[in-house]
Amino acid sequence: MKIYYANASLTKNDIRGRSVHIRQFTNHSLQLGHEIWMNQATDHPGIQYIPSDRLQRLKLFRKMDVIYVRLQGKITGACKYTTLPYRLLFGNPINVWEFNTYPILSFSKKLTEAQKQQKLNRFRELGRHCDLAVCVSEKLSEFVQEHLSIKNTIVIPNGSDPVLFDPDLYKNSVLENVNSEQFNVLWMGSAELSWNDFDQLVNVVRILNKRGYEKHIAFHVIGSIDLDIKDIPPNIFCHGKIQYENLPQWLAKMDLGLIVYKPGSADYNSPLKLFDYLSSEMAVVSNEQPQVREVLSKINAEDLICAYGDSEEMANKIESLVNQPERVRRLGDQGRKLVINYYNWERAVRKTYDQILEIKNNQGGFLWKTNSNL
Structure with missing residues (x-):
């Protein structure tokens, strides 16, 4: 046609x-x-x-x-x-x-x-x-x-492209400020967009750092943010904007992907980052969002959905995954299969x-x- x-x-x-x-x-x-x-x-x-x-x-x-x-x-x-x-x-x-x-x-x-x-x-x-x-x-x-x-x-x-976002292709790659000995968490987005809640992400990091995880958990941000934020935690690494075709090597090194939306217009969206996270064998923790809930329910991960703006709850869920490496691996395997079989x-x-x-x-x-x- x-x-x-x-x-x-x-x-x-x-x-x-x-x-x-x-x-x-x-x-x-x-x-x-x-x-x-x-x-x-x-x-x-x-x-x-x-x-x-x-x-x-x-x-x-x-x-x-x-x-x-x-x-x-x-x-x-x-x-x-x-x-x-x-x-x-x-x-x-x-x-x-x-x-x-x-x-x-x-x-x-x-x-x-x-x-x-x-x-x-x-x-x-x-x-x-x-x-x-x-x-x-x-x-x-x-x-x-x-x-x-x-x-x-x-x-x-x-959806995602499971051929492009195949973590096995990047096992030997080395990235700046990414230490495989740490638990690596990623958020992708633009902090200036009204539907993203970057402040919540910062609050979550501060809560976990107070619990003693500053050296153990590294938070990575890909996208546009305000670098003038006061007292930004030292374990938040801002990598700026990265071309889409170069993202797979970054996601391949991550353990967990975050989705932090505010209630409202984002409820109508289909988050691209969700499917790229899953294709890269990452576990996902998210604020309440209808489609994210629907997708995560297919791999029995609804418990990783947080109430809007509840930084304590999100910190608790991240902490639980840090202490359950087997579940992280299992969620990664299940998420990638979901993309290969349907969300592509x-x-x-x-x-x-x-x-x-x-x-x-x-x-x-x-x-x-x-x-x-x-």
Whole structure:
């Protein structure tokens, strides 16, 4: 199939989660034999580009099987292609919207409630003609159905690449400030993002240090943080931003991965770090988050979920794992098998296309002639 992948771009130095998702979707789409077309220049050799000439664009769009719009929260220009006259002009392609975050999140805090409602109404107006909404979590799917009037939704969680994140490939690697004699804990993320609770992580470290673990447990941070934090514990090592393809060698040296979200918008997400942790045979301790709980329950690790903001509880769970090395190894083995068998990008992309092909085989795009509301 010919796929117009809207609101997506790839650049070599983009290490954000969205770039990981876009690259994996593109790679596996091409492997399945589909064509991927984008507006913006990328560093991917397999991507084809939408021409700038309007007539050439129209001719190309009439050949598209699917208009696949990646949404990070706000409405993009390609969302209007669900409606007339674009449907007729383009030959009624299948319109798919992929939801990765809570839509309201993108609305400016400067907007009044009335203005936010106006934007939501516009989202709903365009969304009711969408053929399929791909949502990364159950909670996001529920929001899309209830508030955006898109009834045909499918939940496809994110995943990891177990070939890339294979710890056996990095057994002999040596990394700065990573001592294999210590219990190594990792958190990946950006402290400045409102849904991350870096302060809780620091509090957890301080609690464990007071218990005498300062020399035994090393905490590693990969991502963006404020290095001006006062009295940051000496056993927190900040490694800055690291290219995604270089992450596997770091995760291979870790024993435990942390997820520290604040309640709210993060509840709608599908945390990429969770699946990369699991693929790398790491145990996981997390604040309450719906999809994390669902995944950890599959390896009998629900007891490693903490109440929001409870630093004492998180410290207790880390301490318990430090003193149960066999359980850490067992969780690592079970987590990697879970990724290999289900939570991987190949499965996610293939399942997406299975659903699109079902729509294509049954009816094609939205049946305008039979919809009395149009």
